[in-house]
Amino acid sequence: MSGFKKFLLRGNLVELAVAFVVGAAFAGLVEDFAASFISPLIALLGGEPDYTGLAVTINGTKFPYGIFVTSAIAFTITAAIVYFLVVLPTTKLIERIDRGKEATERDCPQCLSAIPIRARRCRHCTAEVTPATETPTAI
Template sequence: MSGFKKFLFRGNLVDLAVAFVVGAAFASLVKDFATSFITPLIALLGGKPDYTRLAVTINGTKFPYGVFVTSAVAFVITAVIVYFLVVLPTAKLIERMDRGKEATERECPQCLSDISVKARRCRYCTSEVVPLAEMPH
């Protein structure tokens, strides 16, 4: 039983659980934003994007492809919202925060792996490299 307790309370599992809960709350937030603002804007331009009633019947079997089309439209709207309101601003913020930082890694000239700027030998391909501090500028 103690092994099970260790498994449950390991940092990785707790972090994953917190990320899952926050991700679910964020998904709900994005969905509600799309429903409240984006979908009505689209409806102003070209009608409400609800295609759930679309279906085709072949030999008496109904294929409700409209459900998939509606989900695909919702996915694209959600992806656009997440990209422009979360990913892009976060990337710009991280870039702005990292401007003044000194580089701690560089590429190995032989295998192009990231290695420390102080390294004398690549840890991946073991080729000798000149530390950046000793390189002529």
């Protein structure tokens, strides 16, 4: 029982649960934003914001493709909102914060894997490399 208790209280699981709850709340916010502002704009431009009624009947079988069209439009709008209002500003902020930091890794000239700057040998391909703090010698 103590193993199960440790599993439940482990940091990763708690962080995942918090992220899930915040993500669900954010999804509701984005859906409401799309319903309140984006769908009416689409209705102004295209005439109808809801295409769920669109269907085609072939040999007596109804194919309601409008449900997919509406979902695809909602997904595209949601993805754009998340990208432009969350991902892009967060990326810019992280770049601004990391701008003054010195690099701690560099690429191995042989296998292009990230290795510490002062490394003398690549941990991935075991090639000998000149540490970045030294000047390379001519062969």
